[in-house]
Amino acid sequence: MLNExxxxxxxxxxxxxxxxxxxxxxxRGEDSPLYGVEGTIDSMTLVSIIVDTEEKIRHRFGAExxxxxxSHLPATATPFATLGTLCAxxxxxxxxxxxGGEAQAI
Amino acid sequence: xxxxxxxxxxxxxxxxxxxxxxxxxFTYAELCRQIDVYAQTLAAQSVSDCCVLLVDxxxxxxxxxxxxxxxxNNVVALSVPKSAEQLxxxxxxxxxxxxxxxxxxxxxxxxxNDNAGLPxxxxxxxxxxxxxxxxxxxxxxxxxxxxxHEAAPFFERYLKAEQCGAILAFLLFDHIGGxxxxxxxxxxxxxxxxxNERSPQEVGRCIxxxxxxxxxxxxxxxxxxxxxxxxxxxxxxxxxxIYYGSEPSSSEAIQRIARTLPQVRLNQLYGMSEIGVLPCxxxxxxxxxxxxxxxxxxxxxxxxxxxxxxxxxxxGYLTGPGELSDDGYLITxxxxxxxxxxxxxxGRAVDVINVGGKKVFPSHxxxxxxxxxxVSDVVVYGQPNPLLGQIVAARFTLVEPESLExxxxxxxxAIRDVLAAEQLPRLISVSDTPxxxxxxxxxxxxxxxxGS
Numbered sequence: 228m229l230n231e232x233x234x235x236x237x238x239x240x241x242x243x244x245x246x247x248x249x250x251x252x253x254x255r256g257e258d259s260p261l262y263g264v265e266g267t268i269d270s271m272t273l274v275s276i277i278v279d280t281e282e283k284i285r286h287r288f289g290a291e292x293x294x295x296x297x298s299h300l301p302a303t304a305t306p307f308a309t310l311g312t313l314c315a316x317x318x319x320x321x322x323x324x325x326x327g328g329e330a331q332a333i
Numbered sequence: 334x335x336x337x338x339x340x341x342x343x344x345x346x347x348x349x350x351x352x353x354x355x356x357x358x359f360t361y362a363e364l365c366r367q368i369d370v371y372a373q374t375l376a377a378q379s380v381s382d383c384c385v386l387l388v389d390x391x392x393x394x395x396x397x398x399x400x401x402x403x404x405x406n407n408v409v410a411l412s413v414p415k416s417a418e419q420l421x422x423x424x425x426x427x428x429x430x431x432x433x434x435x436x437x438x439x440x441x442x443x444x445x446n447d448n449a450g451l452p453x454x455x456x457x458x459x460x461x462x463x464x465x466x467x468x469x470x471x472x473x474x475x476x477x478x479x480x481x482h483e484a485a486p487f488f489e490r491y492l493k494a495e496q497c498g499a500i501l502a503f504l505l506f507d508h509i510g511g512x513x514x515x516x517x518x519x520x521x522x523x524x525x526x527x528x529n530e531r532s533p534q535e536v537g538r539c540i541x542x543x544x545x546x547x548x549x550x551x552x553x554x555x556x557x558x559x560x561x562x563x564x565x566x567x568x569x570x571x572x573x574x575i576y577y578g579s580e581p582s583s584s585e586a587i588q589r590i591a592r593t594l595p596q597v598r599l600n601q602l603y604g605m606s607e608i609g610v611l612p613c614x615x616x617x618x619x620x621x622x623x624x625x626x627x628x629x630x631x632x633x634x635x636x637x638x639x640x641x642x643x644x645x646x647x648x649g650y651l652t653g654p655g656e657l658s659d660d661g662y663l664i665t666x667x668x669x670x671x672x673x674x675x676x677x678x679x680g681r682a683v684d685v686i687n688v689g690g691k692k693v694f695p696s697h698x699x700x701x702x703x704x705x706x707x708v709s710d711v712v713v714y715g716q717p718n719p720l721l722g723q724i725v726a727a728r729f730t731l732v733e734p735e736s737l738e739x740x741x742x743x744x745x746x747a748i749r750d751v752l753a754a755e756q757l758p759r760l761i762s763v764s765d766t767p768x769x770x771x772x773x774x775x776x777x778x779x780x781x782x783x784g785s
Binding site: 242247269270271274275277295296297 | 720745759
């Protein structure tokens, strides 16, 4: 599932190129900076990535994940810092959503 | 002006056609006779000097009933047919002692309501034995509110209205725009044309069949009629004037109409349940800039919000006086600009989207999105977002089916250099169902849209 999520998140990031004057640089793979100190994207683009990722997760896995709500994370967490941290964060939320769904089904 | 004076004026219409529909053709003389008959029947049943809920759709019968109820000095709360529970709620909210339901051409039935306590705004009218009416706002952005008016200022206003000839009663019977359509038609001895249903094709059929000269419709309906080919399918050569209003207009949608019907005068109006419909004059042709020449109305923009004081201002809501300035202007909560005595409305203050502290006006974004190929309609609204407060969301209906995967890149390519970053819709969806209410106004309630 991890690889599938990575592909899906990367495609959500790539989708923003349609709205930007320069494409987002992902040449450093999972270490490519997104949003933060070294980040290259603004908050609007980050929100777009989040909305598109949520939509793709819903479409592919039938699960509702709410990535913009980070209130449960430790204050030091940086889930949007790089492509890698974003993928890990999405995986974590997807696992919680799936487990929650299974628990509800039981 | 009292009801009797207005009815005397109607009598002068004599044998001219007052109301036409598939049901028949009724002259002013027939209208006045039927009003007399109903007024006598109502008097015999003691339906006088009180608040009454009138439940009906447009018909010759319902128009007669409305005037007969006014003649008996009643305050008439207007509703189209709804469930028994909904009607009971409306009757109780208005303090209606009776519910009068039209039964087609046969007449009407009367149901007493013993639970009604009269709200103070209605009590003032009833105690002075003045005819009045109550319209319930559409509730497209929240629960319906009852708006109380005295009838006399409306009689005076519409006796001075411009001639409309044959006018289609498209807006609903319980809508302020629908009510003033009746008054304008009859006060100017024009002809009220009643459609069988509210649909774009029925508008076209009525224009052709009854030689309609004037339309008073919402921009949403105009847009639908244009994209479904109504003005090409039916002979609309009789049409001279279109009044449109009731929601912030998409200039792109209006320009489509202007291109389709170059011979028709387009006249934007400004109105709301609380103030009636103001006699507006556009700066030029189809411009969104308007002014009101009638000295009975004063308009001003304070802190970006339009304020109106005029003869047809409401007496208040059923629940209280409404939001007024110290000098009696109604604070409309419509965002507006003013320039050289003209004003332009850009939307409801409550609809403004706040994206990370930047204001986005849905009507502006909609006007850009309406220009995209294959878009038949769009509603822009604010979607709550934990990072930015709100983001811009857009829900579309399309002329031809197109997948979101294909539509979205095409849309973004077209708007990325036109809209600012905060104005770009970040949440895009395509709907199979219409984006407007039964009153042909755009649904902006985020819960309705995002949940569908």
